[in-house]
Amino acid sequence: MRKIQLTETILRDANQSLMATRMKFSDFEDILPLMDKVGYYSVECWGGATFDSCLRYLNEDPWERLRKIRKAMPNTRLQMLLRGQNLLGYKHYHDDVVEKFVELSIKNGIDVIRIFDALNDFRNIRTALEATKKYGNERTIASGCISYTQSPVHTPAKYVEMCKELKSMGFDTICFKDMAGTMTPNEAERLFGGVVDALGNDIPLVLHTHCTTGMAYMTLDKAVECGVDIIDTATSCFSNGTSQAATETMYYAIEQCGIETGIDEKLMNKVNEFFKPIKDKYLADGTIDYKSLGTDSQALFYKVPGGMLSNMIANLKDMNAIDKFEEALLEIPNVRKDLGYPPLVTPLSQMVGNQAVMNVLLGERYKQISNEVKNHFRGEYGIAPAPVNKELEAKILGEGKSPVDCRIEDSKRTGEDFKAAEKALGDLAQSEEDIMSYICYPQQAEAFLKRRKEKQENVVKYSIVEA
Numbered sequence: 001m002r003k004i005q006l007t008e009t010i011l012r013d014a015n016q017s018l019m020a021t022r023m024k025f026s027d028f029e030d031i032l033p034l035m036d037k038v039g040y041y042s043v044e045c046w047g048g049a050t051f052d053s054c055l056r057y058l059n060e061d062p063w064e065r066l067r068k069i070r071k072a073m074p075n076t077r078l079q080m081l082l083r084g085q086n087l088l089g090y091k092h093y094h095d096d097v098v099e100k101f102v103e104l105s106i107k108n109g110i111d112v113i114r115i116f117d118a119l120n121d122f123r124n125i126r127t128a129l130e131a132t133k134k135y136g137n138e139r140t141i142a143s144g145c146i147s148y149t150q151s152p153v154h155t156p157a158k159y160v161e162m163c164k165e166l167k168s169m170g171f172d173t174i175c176f177k178d179m180a181g182t183m184t185p186n187e188a189e190r191l192f193g194g195v196v197d198a199l200g201n202d203i204p205l206v207l208h209t210h211c212t213t214g215m216a217y218m219t220l221d222k223a224v225e226c227g228v229d230i231i232d233t234a235t236s237c238f239s240n241g242t243s244q245a246a247t248e249t250m251y252y253a254i255e256q257c258g259i260e261t262g263i264d265e266k267l268m269n270k271v272n273e274f275f276k277p278i279k280d281k282y283l284a285d286g287t288i289d290y291k292s293l294g295t296d297s298q299a300l301f302y303k304v305p306g307g308m309l310s311n312m313i314a315n316l317k318d319m320n321a322i323d324k325f326e327e328a329l330l331e332i333p334n335v336r337k338d339l340g341y342p343p344l345v346t347p348l349s350q351m352v353g354n355q356a357v358m359n360v361l362l363g364e365r366y367k368q369i370s371n372e373v374k375n376h377f378r379g380e381y382g383i384a385p386a387p388v389n390k391e392l393e394a395k396i397l398g399e400g401k402s403p404v405d406c407r408i409e410d411s412k413r414t415g416e417d418f419k420a421a422e423k424a425l426g427d428l429a430q431s432e433e434d435i436m437s438y439i440c441y442p443q444q445a446e447a448f449l450k451r452r453k454e455k456q457e458n459v460v461k462y463s464i465v466e467a
Ligand code: CO
Pocket: 013, 179, 208, 209, 210
């Protein structure tokens, strides 16, 4: 019997997409033992913005959150999203930092590490993969992830090549990450049909998409038909809009086709009952914006993600130039082409959007070039999917100069970042995890660790008085 498994995203992506990752551990703590028995392929609970949000807004230690989830859910695979060499941030970290981060993630409870690079430059995910293999145990799964986008160079054949590369690198599963939710059923058919033809059934395929444009259910259905093994879904009260398709809906649709999911129907429904009042609470206080719950088809028409459009509108309004919106939108495909058709995912989406706005406002293309775009041409983020505009490259780099190899600097150093962080934190750091938090988010981690220290000192004072 064929089996399709479900990854539940309520604790990470649904939480991130609908409420900017503001859900507290105490909100969902009580449901974890039950979730452990539902029979999900995995529960995505860490990575992405959870780390930053815990330190910055929730006054929670992200490592402690992970350990508590692990303890409450000993039987379910815990999953995280990792931006390759960028870890959970936007800059490239050195190999030793990446390796340590992966080691600590596994040590604190992560089983499935989904690793991606914004440009699909797989040199940027190799270190994280090797560390996962080095520190992993029999439960650990390294999932190679492709940022999905549409462009003249992103053909099904190109995606098949990427899958072959991920497989030969040694990944255990291959995931397509459709962050903008723009993959259509027809594209899913050609994509997964091609991948299954080329790779056969010996490596599990995963589809991660969002309901943003309204495509997700149709696309997931087609992907299931064409050979996908694992799909990402969110418990129904936290599904749809900018989040994932509903777990229950996909469960019923799939099981009716005689395909097994391994899910316990009753327990699955209890999870939703538990989260309903939590959703109501965050809707009432405005943490969940009703706009994120609807369907926004603009992304399909303009071929840019919804978040990028709202960002551009806000920027243009700030500059009193909202009348240039249409013109800026038309400039986006041109800038994207000049940059070598990067997937429009953070940070590339902001870079392309801002440069398009600048080109239009200044009345001359590339009269001013943002530093981020310059760094992209210098090769600091990796290699673009297609050749970049050579004239522009010469203008930015200087005649006859070539981009740098982003891997050279990364591999050089060993231990320096740790020593520097350890020194900067002094007695604020009580573990390697504290030091890693500081390396990833220096200000937020330092502020958090100071608050923690004050709290610990107060407890000591209080117990002396008590005695
Ligand atoms: Co996502």
